[in-house]
Amino acid sequence: LALETSLRKAIFKNEFVVYYQPKMELANNRITSVEALVRWQHPTMGLIPPSEFIPLAEETGLISAIGELVLERSCRHAHKWYKQGLGDITVSVNLSAHQFRKGNVAEIVDRVLSSTELPPQLLELELTESLIMEDMEQNIEMLQQLRKRGIELALDDFGTGYSSLSYLKRFPVDTLKIDRSFIMDLDKNPDDAAITRAIIDMAHSLQMNVVAEGVETEEHLAILRSMACDTIQGFLISKPVPEEELVQLLHTQA
Numbered sequence: 568l569a570l571e572t573s574l575r576k577a578i579f580k581n582e583f584v585v586y587y588q589p590k591m592e593l594a595n596n597r598i599t600s601v602e603a604l605v606r607w608q609h610p611t612m613g614l615i616p617p618s619e620f621i622p623l624a625e626e627t628g629l630i631s632a633i634g635e636l637v638l639e640r641s642c643r644h645a646h647k648w649y650k651q652g653l654g655d656i657t658v659s660v661n662l663s664a665h666q667f668r669k670g671n672v673a674e675i676v677d678r679v680l681s682s683t684e685l686p687p688q689l690l691e692l693e694l695t696e697s698l699i700m701e702d703m704e705q706n707i708e709m710l711q712q713l714r715k716r717g718i719e720l721a722l723d724d725f726g727t728g729y730s731s732l733s734y735l736k737r738f739p740v741d742t743l744k745i746d747r748s749f750i751m752d753l754d755k756n757p758d759d760a761a762i763t764r765a766i767i768d769m770a771h772s773l774q775m776n777v778v779a780e781g782v783e784t785e786e787h788l789a790i791l792r793s794m795a796c797d798t799i800q801g802f803l804i805s806k807p808v809p810e811e812e813l814v815q816l817l818h819t820q821a
């Protein structure tokens with residue numbers, strides 16, 4: 568309960584900061600998108616990682632308020648990068664099931680896009696299979712509404728859920744993000760390599776892009792290139808960094 572109280576205060580005082588982890592497109596070796604990852608800048612405890620407060624935020628519903636702050640901040644930053652001529656950098660924001668259950672995601676996104684003036688094409692939303700499956704018909708409808716605006720949609724942690732592949736073709740998503748657990752031992756475990764290859768081929772036949780998460784080594788990268796993976800994200804490129812550091816990184820490739 569103490570944590571919940573301080574989490575409420577943190578929302579009120581806006582103690583959250585957004586870090587960005589670059590993703591690199593393999594066709595041109597350029598950073599063309601970044602994932603927004605929230606941290607809590609606690610006045611006495613320092614920087615708290617999402618693993619320590621997102622679960623409680625989900626449980627208590629506070630994630631909706633935090634998610635809105637993250638969306639707003641991320642779109643504001645992305646608009647700044649766009650205006651600064653740093654390239655068309657897409658910002659990817661994680662959405663939680665609770666935000667979806669409230670049923671007003673589209674209105675919130677519209678308000679944030681219009682107040683930040685970010686072109687919708689430069690916003691991507693990351694969702695999970697389990698989120699969509701919670702209320703499939705209604706959520707697919709909502710995703711189609713979002714997509715009509717030009718917003719990109721990505722399926723996060725792909726391969727860890729248990730929805731059937733027959734559902735996948737009904738999900739209106741542009742991108743699959745292969746979960747880190749398949750990439751970790753890609754160079755040592757033939758099963759992981761086979762699964763990764765199968766996901767990439769399947770995504771491409773469904774006209775979807777593929778992002779591999781948790782890419783840490785040159786060996787991982789070489790294998791993913793040979794499998795025609797589109798984009799990679801992971802410590803090999805960069806860990807999540809503060810906005811100022813991301814801007815420096817983008818300047819070096821401008």
Ligand code: G
Nearest residue numbers: 603604605616617618621634637661662663
């Ligand atoms: O940055 P880190 O690897 O510690 O992030 C851990 C997890 O926390 C991420 O995989 C992501 O699912 C979750 N997370 C980070 N930021 C957000 C956010 O803004 N909203 C939601 N819903 N989840 C987030």
Ligand code: G
Nearest residue numbers: 604661723780781782783800801802803807
């Ligand atoms: O949304 P998602 O749950 O996928 O968030 C990605 C999380 O994974 C981030 O919190 C980030 O810190 C972490 N991460 C990103 N790249 C790597 C990596 O290469 N290796 C490991 N072990 N963790 C990573």
Ligand code: MN
Nearest residue numbers: 602661693723
């Ligand atoms: Mn994510």
Ligand code: NA
Nearest residue numbers: 723724744780
């Ligand atoms: Na993920």
